Amino acid sequence: MKILREILDKLKPNFEKGGRFPWLHSTFDAFETFAFVPKTTTKSGAHFRDAIDMKRTMTFVIIALLPALLFGTYNVGYQHFHSINPSLSFFDDIWGNLLFGLSKVLPIILVSYIVGLGIEFAFAQHRGHEVNEGFLVSGILIPLIMPADVPLWQLALATAFAVIIGKEVFGGTGMNFLNPALTARAFLFFAFPSSMSGDEVWIAEKADAFSGATPLADMMAGASLPNTSFMDMIIGIMPGSIGETSTIAILIGAIILIKTGIGSWKIMLSVLLGGALMGLTFNMFGSESNHYAQLPFYYHYVMGGFMFGTVFMATDPVTAAQTERGKWIYGILIGAMAVLIRVVNPAYPEGMMLAILLLNVFAPLIDYYVVDSNIRKRMKRWKLAEKLNTKGVDNV
């Protein structure tokens, strides 16, 4: 650590004003503050919300994502070999699965980080800002919600789109109203549907004879229950986006997020509640012949990206509702909307992405309504008190 500090101190004057590379100041600053907590404090007013700074917060989110990432990597390998040899069980070829998974997942992570951070650094440099921390997390979220076979150039394009149109146009991290990782996925989903939907893309280099249908696709096709067992879906042994399959791995992440106070448990709980409400409504009023409507609501939690979206996407502090009551409304609407899109809309097997993006757009409105109603309530109370005062205490 000390050596690193010394090297940084030695290099620092080169990037200050009058040094050799003053135009790279933001870049140097980004690496320095990544390695060490900055010593400077805010000079005017106190704006801090927490004892740890943004870079450390983001690191915790990445730690919370690791279980899903590791399981996802292994599962990519397993699904590949399983499609070639269906008799293979989950732990038969641990190193083979892991190595194949890594060979698929690492390039995706690299492309996402290089493209995204490249653009972030360029913008920060151009505007003379510090480099924002936000992409540390987005850069790992993007690979986790991609199919393992996504063409890398399409991924690069989607990442660039998400960072520029989703974020930088509005002023960078903290100013965006859409979740950048989901923006990237939505871009791919609409721009290149053949690499983002259907039965062919969810298993990396799938053997042709094997059906690659995800549980969601089974339900769309009219099955009464998915072909994968409930237990397998909880563990995550099924085809799907890289990080979304394992409910258990995601819940470990959820515990880390809640314990560190970074993710809001209110949002997570209310999304689950919304999903259950809509699921039960369909159970009660949906037609008997529609198997999807009759599916027990807890199946929705373990299929597709519902859990991943609940824990890591809906809780994004920038794009979620900020007020406490707003968080409940926001979460319940996401859960309900996700199940609604899954069951009712035949064009989109997965409703979670669209539900979260939709509620991202509405989050400021929800906050406005919550704050406004609070103001009106207090106004009423204040007017009542004033009336009582003018009447005199005797009349009361």
Place this chain on the structure above:
Amino acid sequence: MGKINLKLIKSPFNKENPITVQVLGVCSALAVTAKLEPAFVMAISVTVVVAFSNLIISLIRNTIPPRIRIIVQLVIVSLLVILVDQVLKAFVYDVSKQLSVFVGLIITNCIVMGRLEAFALNNKPLDSFLDGIGNGLGYAWILIALGIVRELFGSGSLWGYKIIPQSFYDIGYQNNSLMIMPPMALILVGIIIWIQRARNKDLCEK
């Protein structure tokens, strides 16, 4: 004949562009630009309608009673739009079918009414005509730019001819279907506005 005022033609290209600065006529800009050919035909049609309605209204501007001026304007604009529609049907039937309702909707294009109200009612015929041409062409270049980008990346062709060679598709290139959808046109207009304001600071709102 008065002197030709070139500024009237030039300024709508950049500083007073009907789409990116006045934000008029956006609806048709999103709807007809998925392919270059209909975008081009639409651009020409609107230019003709704006120019001639400006000219005619300016010629009779002193005889129109102010209280019924909107109706008079509408009659003249509709007359011109019907003429344009008939010409399109006679000579470029395919494009006319692609444009479908949007030719008729030129009547409600805000650029037309906007220029009549803001310029033609108070200015001489020649100036009004030039103003119409200028605004039409300002609208046109945005439409054509959108048409080129959207058709090239969305369908891999320009004016119906294949531009991106088959060998690209063979190594994994795919057309971007988002480009065909109107939302991407809105984003592209946004990008043009962004670039324009970054280069021209006095367009930025305070």
